Structure formats: C-alpha cells, structure tokens
Amino acid sequence: MRIGAIELKSKWILAPMAGVSEMPFRRLAFRYGAGLCPTELVSSEGLVRASARTLRYLRRDEEAERPFAVQIFGGNPDSMARAAVVAKEHGADIIDINMGCPVPKVFKSGAGCALMADPARAAEIVRRIREATGLPVTAKIRSGLDSKRINCVEVGLALQEAGCVAIALHPRTRAQGYSGRADWSLIRELKEALEIPVIGNGDVKTVADAHRMLEETGCDAVMIGRGALGNPWLFRQLQGGPPPTPEERHRVVLEHFEDHVAFREDPRAAVRTFRNHIGWYSRGLVGAANFRARAMELETVDEVRRALDEFFSTALPDPRFHGQSEDDGIDYRTAYG
Ligand SMILES: Cc1cc2nc3c(=O)[nH]c(=O)nc-3n(C[C@H](O)[C@H](O)[C@H](O)COP(=O)(O)O)c2cc1C
Numbered sequence: 001m002r003i004g005a006i007e008l009k010s011k012w013i014l015a016p017m018a019g020v021s022e023m024p025f026r027r028l029a030f031r032y033g034a035g036l037c038p039t040e041l042v043s044s045e046g047l048v049r050a051s052a053r054t055l056r057y058l059r060r061d062e063e064a065e066r067p068f069a070v071q072i073f074g075g076n077p078d079s080m081a082r083a084a085v086v087a088k089e090h091g092a093d094i095i096d097i098n099m100g101c102p103v104p105k106v107f108k109s110g111a112g113c114a115l116m117a118d119p120a121r122a123a124e125i126v127r128r129i130r131e132a133t134g135l136p137v138t139a140k141i142r143s144g145l146d147s148k149r150i151n152c153v154e155v156g157l158a159l160q161e162a163g164c165v166a167i168a169l170h171p172r173t174r175a176q177g178y179s180g181r182a183d184w185s186l187i188r189e190l191k192e193a194l195e196i197p198v199i200g201n202g203d204v205k206t207v208a209d210a211h212r213m214l215e216e217t218g219c220d221a222v223m224i225g226r227g228a229l230g231n232p233w234l235f236r237q238l239q240g241g242p243p244p245t246p247e248e249r250h251r252v253v254l255e256h257f258e259d260h261v262a263f264r265e266d267p268r269a270a271v272r273t274f275r276n277h278i279g280w281y282s283r284g285l286v287g288a289a290n291f292r293a294r295a296m297e298l299e300t301v302d303e304v305r306r307a308l309d310e311f312f313s314t315a316l317p318d319p320r321f322h323g324q325s326e327d328d329g330i331d332y333r334t335a336y337g
Pocket of ligand 1: 015016017018019020039040041071098099100101140170201202203204223224225226227330334335336337
C-alpha cells in the first residue's frame with residue numbers, strides 16, 4: 001500500500017479520532033503494526049495563526065511515527081495551503097484533508113463535510129496544498145450530505161483529478177452521523193471508479209471484519225477507529241499475531257497512562273481525559289463495569305496508577321463478552337469525522 005511515493009508498513013490504518021488518536025495512542029498503534037496513524041483534525045486557521053494551542057496537536061514521536069500524516073480542516077483554499085506548509089515545517093510527510101466532519105460549527109464554516117457539497121472547492125484545496133508543499137495529499141470523505149445527495153464517487157473523481165493520492169471513505173452521510181451501518185457497497189463503487197488507492201472505513205471491529213471489508217469492497221487498505229479503542233493489539237492480530245496476554249495489557253495500559261500524563265502536561269486534566277481509555281481497555285474483562293464506575297471518581301495520577309495496577313494485574317477476560325452491545329462512552333456530538 002502506497003501513499004504517493006511512501007510505502008506503508010501495512011494496510012491497516014488507525015482512524016483519526018479527536019481527543020483519542022493523540023501521540024501516545026498513535027505510537028502504540030504503530031508499534032503493534034498500523035501502517036499509518038494520522039493526527040486528529042487540526043484547524044487550518046489555528047495553524048496559519050501559529051496558535052500555540054493548535055501547534056500542540058502536531059507534537060509527535062519522530063522515531064515511532066513514520067510516516068507522519070497530519071489531518072487539517074478548513075474551507076478556504078488559501079488558508080489550507082498555508083496551514084499545510086506549517087504542518088510540513090513541523091514534520092508532516094502526508095497532508096490529509098478532513099471532508100467528513102459533520103459537527104455544525106465546522107460545517108457552517110464551509111469545512112469538513114461541507115466540502116462534499118462543493119467538489120470544485122475541495123479539488124482546489126488539494127491542488128493548492130500540493131503546489132504549496134509538494135507533499136502527498138489524501139482526503140477523508142463521507143458518502144455525501146444525506147441519502148438524497150450521495151456523491152462520494154463524484155467527489156472522489158474530482159479529488160483524484162486534482163492530484164489527491166489516496167482517499168479514505170467513511171460511507172455514512174452527514175445526516176447519519178454515526179447511526180445505522182456504514183454502507184460498504186459505496187466503498188466498492190468508489191474503488192471501481194478510481195485509480196488511486198481507496199481506504200475503506202466504518203464498523204470494522206475485528207480481524208474478520210477487516211478481511212471481509214477487503215474482500216467485499218476490493219479496497220486497498222482498511223481504516224479502523226472505534227474498534228481500536230483500548231485495543232491497539234488489533235493491529236498485531238491483523239498481521240497474524242496474538243491478542244494481548246493479561247500481563248501485557250497491564251503493562252501497556254500503565255505505559256499509555258504515563259505517556260498520556262506527560263503528553264497532557266496538566267496531571268488533573270490527564271486523569272480526566274484518560275477515563276475514556278480506562279473504559280475501553282477494561283471492555284470485556286470480568287468486573288469492568290464496577291471498575292469503570294470507580295475510575296470516574298479518581299482524581300490524582302497516583303490514585304489512577306494504583307487503581308490500574310490493582311485491576312489489570314488480576315483482570316481476566318469475561319467469557320460472556322462477545323464484543324458487542326456495550327456503550328462505547330463516546331459523545332457523538334463531538335466526534336469529528
Ligand atoms: C471520538 C471520535 C472522534 C473522531 N474524530 C475524527 C477526526 O478528527 N477526523 C476524522 O476524519 N474523523 C474523525 N472521526 C471519525 C473516524 O475517523 C471514523 O471515520 C469513524 O469513527 C468510523 O470508523 P469506525 O467505525 O472504525 O469507528 C472520529 C470518530 C470518533 C468516534
């Protein structure tokens with residue numbers, strides 16, 4: 001699988017997820033075999049202003065994160081090109097454009113999924129970024145705005161014509177948000193229409209799902225979001241490797257927490273934002289529900305360390321768990337793709 005001239009180590013890709021696919025988690029996904037782990041969406045306007053807060057999203061592990069794909073969002077071709085230059089100066093090897101974000105604030109500014117309604121402007125953004133940076137440009141799109149305006153193939157063709165080197169499709173409309181099922185038949189349609197690689201995305205939770213997506217759609221690579229939460233080992237399993245042992249899970253959860261605290265810099269905030277990860281890592285283990293409730297009360301780094309140690313040093317898989325029907329704890333009003 002190639003993105004322009006860049007050969008990926010595998011065709012399994014971690015989806016960009018705001019507040020989740022930050023450097024500590026991306027590093028784990030790369031370690032276990034992901035071929036690419038783009039950043040979450042980063043504001044082009046913030047990058048152009050060189051806002052300190054926005055630039056923090058570009059922090060990465062230079063050793064582990066190769067290639068480094070930065071996802072940017074915005075509606076203005078000029079700002080997007082300038083933002084891409086800033087991302088390149090901060091190490092980006094690939095620029096990914098967010099064309100899927102359904103959140104009203106982003107949409108109203110003509111960015112994210114709004115670009116699906118304006119293929120000419122979307123293509124112009126690709127062209128301008130290519131010219132300004134010389135980097136390979138990719139895009140992540142949805143099926144369209146709603147069931148009456150499914151136009152991912154039209155948008156895909158316009159982007160390809162503009163020099164986009166790969167397209168990821170999350171085949172839900174903006175109106176669908178995250179409800180219903182992703183319509184994989186659109187991934188197949190897009191693959192059949194384009195010459196550039198197509199990355200399939202949506203509802204891949206297991207190794208079997210990923211292989212089924214490859215078979216059913218013919219896509220070149222598979223992007224996984226929610227299925228990788230609390231389970232970076234999924235990427236190893238996709239390469240034929242084993243699931244984590246309890247000892248390994250214990251060690252890696254602690255490691256992730258320490259990295260998360262260092263990354264967030266504010267320990268109290270880190271404790272709060274790691275709660276979601278605690279929920280995901282404990283999914284499917286005996287006593288997870290009680291542990292999660294307890295984790296919500298923890299306030300300090302030391303308390304979290306102790307609680308993680310206690311739970312994960314003894315936690316065993318729950319034989320009644322089949323990987324479904326549990327609330328994933330995600331606030332979909334703020335899920336950006
Ligand atoms: C919490 C959360 C945050 C997300 N943030 C982004 C984002 O920043 N950029 C983006 O393109 N997609 C974003 N998405 C969408 C995912 O990349 C992906 O397209 C979607 O979750 C479907 O894939 P999945 O079924 O494997 O999760 C987000 C999704 C979730 C759940």
